[in-house]
Amino acid sequence: METITIHNTQRTGRTSQQGAMHRKNKNSHPSNNWTKRYREHLHIYTDGSKGDSSTSAAMCVPETQYHNKWKFEKGDIISIMAAELYAIVKSLEWVALNIELLTKKNFVILTDSLSSLQSLESFTNSNYKRQVNRATRIAEIITENDATITLQWVPSHVGLAGNELADQLAKEGHLLTIETPCPLGTEEVKRLVKNEKIKAWQRQYDAVKEETHIGSVKPTIGHWPWATFKNRTTETAAARLRIGHTILNESMHRFNQADSPLCNRCSTPESIEHYLMTCRRFEQERRKLFLSIRNAGIQNISVKTVLGGDSLSQQEQNHIAAALETYLKASGRLYGMYNN
Numbered sequence: 001m002e003t004i005t006i007h008n009t010q011r012t013g014r015t016s017q018q019g020a021m022h023r024k025n026k027n028s029h030p031s032n033n034w035t036k037r038y039r040e041h042l043h044i045y046t047d048g049s050k051g052d053s054s055t056s057a058a059m060c061v062p063e064t065q066y067h068n069k070w071k072f073e074k075g076d077i078i079s080i081m082a083a084e085l086y087a088i089v090k091s092l093e094w095v096a097l098n099i100e101l102l103t104k105k106n107f108v109i110l111t112d113s114l115s116s117l118q119s120l121e122s123f124t125n126s127n128y129k130r131q132v133n134r135a136t137r138i139a140e141i142i143t144e145n146d147a148t149i150t151l152q153w154v155p156s157h158v159g160l161a162g163n164e165l166a167d168q169l170a171k172e173g174h175l176l177t178i179e180t181p182c183p184l185g186t187e188e189v190k191r192l193v194k195n196e197k198i199k200a201w202q203r204q205y206d207a208v209k210e211e212t213h214i215g216s217v218k219p220t221i222g223h224w225p226w227a228t229f230k231n232r233t234t235e236t237a238a239a240r241l242r243i244g245h246t247i248l249n250e251s252m253h254r255f256n257q258a259d260s261p262l263c264n265r266c267s268t269p270e271s272i273e274h275y276l277m278t279c280r281r282f283e284q285e286r287r288k289l290f291l292s293i294r295n296a297g298i299q300n301i302s303v304k305t306v307l308g309g310d311s312l313s314q315q316e317q318n319h320i321a322a323a324l325e326t327y328l329k330a331s332g333r334l335y336g337m338y339n340n
Ligand SMILES: [Zn+2]
Pocket: 263, 264, 265, 266, 267, 274, 278, 279, 280, 281
C-alpha cells in the first residue's frame, strides 16, 4: 500500500523497500514550482530549532491559520532531527484528526530537514524507529480515508513564506514554559546514558577533590587535549606534577623517602608550588617559562595555569604546555627521574 510519497534528493522515482515511499530529484523542483506542483494540496510546513540548551519545533498550515509549537524535555540532548521528526509526526496526526473537516484530500508536508526525510525512507536503519513507525501508521490511516500524503523537501531560507513562518514559530518555541516529551533516538539514548555517567563521575570527583592536589589543578573531569605530550619523559613528569606525586622532597619525605621536606637550596618545603613558582635554583628557567606564558597574553600565572587547569583556549593551553616542557627539560629536577 502506498502511504507516504517522499520527495527529497538525488534519485528519481524510486520506490522504497516498503513500497510506500518514493522520492524525486530535488533539482527538478525549484522553489517556485512547489505552489504549482501542489496547487491541489493543503500545505503544511514544519521546522525544528536547536538552541544552546533547548530544542523546539513547530508546524503551521497557513491556509487554515493553524499552527502549533513545542519545546522539548531534555532539550540539551534532543537532536534537531528528533525535533524535525516530531513536527512531521504531529502534522500527520493533525491531518488524520481533521481529515473529515478538511475540503482538500491531498496533503503535502514541506520540510527543510533532508535527514528526517531520509530517516523516514530508510525505515529499517532509522535511529528514530518510534517516530518513523508512528509516521507510517498515521500515514496509513490517512490513505485509508482516500487522501494522499506527500513529504516534500524544501531548501531553507529561500523566502518560502510557509517555511519562514515555521522557522519563526520553532524559534519562538524556545520561550515556551511547558516542556513536551519527545521520543528519543538511539543516539540520544546513548548520549543521555553518557551524560548521566559523567555527572555521577563528577559527583564522586567533587566529593574528594578538596583533599587532592589534582582537584586544585583540574576542577572538572573531562578530556584535556593539551595535557598529553608526545615525549614520554615529559608526559610522566607533567602527569606527576598534576596528580601531586613527585620526587620533590616534600612528597618524598611524606613517604619517608627523603630525610627532609626542604629544598636543598632554599630551605623551605620543596613543594610543587615551590618548584614551579619560587625555587631560586631555577630562577633563570622560570623567567623564560613566565615570559613565554605572558607572551601568549596570560598575565596571572599560578600553579594551576602552568599545569593547564585555567579556563583558556586550546591554543593558549598548547602554548603553556610547550613552555612547561621547556621548563621541565631545562630545570632537570624531575625530568627523566621516573622509571615509567
Ligand atoms: Zn628551592
